[in-house]
Amino acid sequence: MKRFIAFFVLLALASCTTQKKYTDFDYSYSRSGGLSPIYENLWIKGNNAHYSFEGQGKNIKKDFTLSKEELNKIRNVLEQNNFRMIQEDYKKLYDYISTSIVVKKGSQSASKSDASYIMEADKTRWENVANTFRQLIDSKTAEAK
Numbered sequence: 001m002k003r004f005i006a007f008f009v010l011l012a013l014a015s016c017t018t019q020k021k022y023t024d025f026d027y028s029y030s031r032s033g034g035l036s037p038i039y040e041n042l043w044i045k046g047n048n049a050h051y052s053f054e055g056q057g058k059n060i061k062k063d064f065t066l067s068k069e070e071l072n073k074i075r076n077v078l079e080q081n082n083f084r085m086i087q088e089d090y091k092k093l094y095d096y097i098s099t100s101i102v103v104k105k106g107s108q109s110a111s112k113s114d115a116s117y118i119m120e121a122d123k124t125r126w127e128n129v130a131n132t133f134r135q136l137i138d139s140k141t142a143e144a145k
Contacts, residue, residue, distance in 0.1 A: 026105035027074060029133040033115075034097040042137055047071060051141055064140050077132040078108040081125035086110075089117040099130055 027044040038055030044066065053060040083103060098115035112118075118126040 026103075027133075028102040028104075029099070029130075029137070030101075031097055031099045033095070035095050038097060040137075042133060044071075044074075049140070051137060053141075060141065062141055066136075070136060074132060074136070075106060077129055078103060078106070081128045083108040083112065083125075083129055084110040086112050086122040086126050086129075087119040088112060088114070089119050091116050093117065101129060101133065 025043040025045045027042075029042040031040040032038065034055075036056065038053070040053045040055075041051070043050045047066045047068070049064050049066055051060070051062045051064070083101075084107070093116060096115070098113055100111070100113040100115070102111045103109050112126070114126065114130075
């Protein structure tokens with residue numbers, strides 16, 4: 001019985017620590033949805049990053065380290081495009097792959113999503129920020145795809 005209890009305590013502790021990777025982050029980029037659903041996530045904490053992709057017959061999980069230049073590029077793009085002030089639209093969309101970006105660090109802290117589109121005046125700024133994350137993912141996961 002003691003082994004049984006010890007096993008469940010160990011299992012509970014292990015499950016709690018694995019979820020921390022997904023909740024304690026500075027920057028987050030995710031895409032999900034569509035007729036053939038995909039789930040793509042990038043979480044960045046400090047200079048460590050975790051990437052996962054599921055869908056289209058693929059299942060990729062990868063941890064990697066970001067350089068100071070890559071982190072500075074993210075910060076600069078957020079500042080230059082005034083990420084915090086990008087406005088989301090309120091239209092309803094269905095069967096659409098939406099992108100969400102969450103910034104928890106710095107003066108541009110905000111959570112934005114194009115699930116209901118981005119206001120026309122802010123589309124270019126949104127695309128600049130989203131493309132920066134997309135380029136980072138592409139450069140770090142090129143060999144995994």
